[in-house]
Amino acid sequence: MTIETNRYDRMTYRRCGRSGVLLPAVSLGLWHNFGSVDSPDEARAMVRRAFDLGITHFDLANNYGPEPGSAEENFGRILRHDLAGHRDELIISTKAGWRMWPGPYGDHGSRKYMLASLDQSLRRMQLEYVDIFYHHRPDPDTPLEESMLALDQSVRQGKALYVGISAYDPDETRAALKILRELRTPVIIHQPRYSMFDRRAEDGLLEVLADEGIGCIVFSPLAQGLLTDKYLRGIPEGSRASKEHGALRPDDITEDRRAQLLRLNEIAANRGQSLAQLAIAWVLRHETVSSALIGASRVAQIDDGVAALDNLSLSDDELREIDDALGATERSAPASPRGIGRNPT
Numbered sequence: 001m002t003i004e005t006n007r008y009d010r011m012t013y014r015r016c017g018r019s020g021v022l023l024p025a026v027s028l029g030l031w032h033n034f035g036s037v038d039s040p041d042e043a044r045a046m047v048r049r050a051f052d053l054g055i056t057h058f059d060l061a062n063n064y065g066p067e068p069g070s071a072e073e074n075f076g077r078i079l080r081h082d083l084a085g086h087r088d089e090l091i092i093s094t095k096a097g098w099r100m101w102p103g104p105y106g107d108h109g110s111r112k113y114m115l116a117s118l119d120q121s122l123r124r125m126q127l128e129y130v131d132i133f134y135h136h137r138p139d140p141d142t143p144l145e146e147s148m149l150a151l152d153q154s155v156r157q158g159k160a161l162y163v164g165i166s167a168y169d170p171d172e173t174r175a176a177l178k179i180l181r182e183l184r185t186p187v188i189i190h191q192p193r194y195s196m197f198d199r200r201a202e203d204g205l206l207e208v209l210a211d212e213g214i215g216c217i218v219f220s221p222l223a224q225g226l227l228t229d230k231y232l233r234g235i236p237e238g239s240r241a242s243k244e245h246g247a248l249r250p251d252d253i254t255e256d257r258r259a260q261l262l263r264l265n266e267i268a269a270n271r272g273q274s275l276a277q278l279a280i281a282w283v284l285r286h287e288t289v290s291s292a293l294i295g296a297s298r299v300a301q302i303d304d305g306v307a308a309l310d311n312l313s314l315s316d317d318e319l320r321e322i323d324d325a326l327g328a329t330e331r332s333a334p335a336s337p338r339g340i341g342r343n344p345t
């Protein structure tokens with residue numbers, strides 16, 4: 001198999017805050033569907049197709065699988081077999097912050113945990129460095145300085161080029177950035193959840209990031225597959241909501257939710273787009289959002305997502321119609337609460 005030579009022609013690249021890094025407007029995350037329980041052939045085909053479409057950014061974390069760690073192992077294997085010689089064309093990220101190994105040092109935000117976890121991630125992927133190392137979630141029981149110094153250390157050790165934070169609220173973000181700036185750590189990115197079904201990033205976070213010149217890559221822009229045509233008529237076999245280890249639950253798909261989806265699907269159809277494409281265009285309407293970080297279970301979904309870039313403009317009327325379909329409650333009501341202990345992200 002050869003790599004597409006025109007792979008950079010179709011993708012749009014957006015600056016990550018006020019850094020030197022450009023990110024593809026659509027990036028691929030390996031939280032689900034790249035673990036040891038999943039099809040290695042499909043995983044490989046998805047990474048290859050993504051790269052062929054100009055997706056240069058792949059997002060991982062220590063615990064992605066299941067089994068935890070297996071997404072990094074599989075991704076490392078795909079890199080060696082299929083993308084050898086292309087490392088300098090890739091932005092690869094990983095994270096530490098959720099439970100990864102037993103005992104008191106395998107979770108949260110201590111220096112002990114974070115630096116050991118990065119070493120493990122590098123071993124699993126067989127990489128010398130990652131491009132971005134994130135603290136995956138704030139840890140209220142560890143001094144923020146300790147977690148930020150661990151991020152700083154990862155760069156000083158040559159094991160990460162840049163650092164980021166994920167799921168930090170606006171105040172935590174400002175405090176983290178202050179420390180990292182004092183240390184002169186190359187912090188360039190924040191990774192919050194953001195979609196039509198979870199608009200909390202609009203309550204101050206996007207403003208802080210714009211103000212501070214930090215890039216924003218939004219995860220679950222499709223609300224884990226809800227914001228597609230997949231669940232309009234039930235829960236299809238093999239979908240995330242049908243899987244025991246999936247972080248989306250069948251009871252997230254209520255009748256009210258389905259009614260919203262039908263209206264949103266109609267708005268998308270009027271634009272000649274799939275609902276997934278409308279959902280991606282909607283998050284990318286903010287200049288601060290550098291990239292929409294999607295997941296996928298098959299190659300066709302990546303094609304569909306990237307084709308959103310053919311029509312990103314949304315009129316005021318369309319935005320009003322979308323707000324109307326969502327109703328006033330969406331700003332505070334996520335599709336699915338972060339499942340601590342269930343399938344941590």
Ligand SMILES: NC(=O)c1ccc[n+]([C@@H]2O[C@H](COP(=O)([O-])OP(=O)(O)OC[C@H]3O[C@@H](n4cnc5c(N)ncnc54)[C@H](OP(=O)(O)O)[C@@H]3O)[C@@H](O)[C@H]2O)c1
Binds near residue numbers: 032226241298
């Ligand atoms: N920082 C954090 O705390 C955190 C948390 C969560 C995720 N993330 C990152 O964000 C990435 C994306 O998260 P996510 O997987 O929840 O994103 P998502 O894009 O909201 O959902 C992905 C799922 O949507 C479905 N899908 C995707 N494209 C589709 C299409 N065109 N048509 C129909 N269905 C489509 C697939 O579901 P099926 O599998 O049902 O086919 C796919 O698995 C993760 O891989 C991870 O890298 C980070």
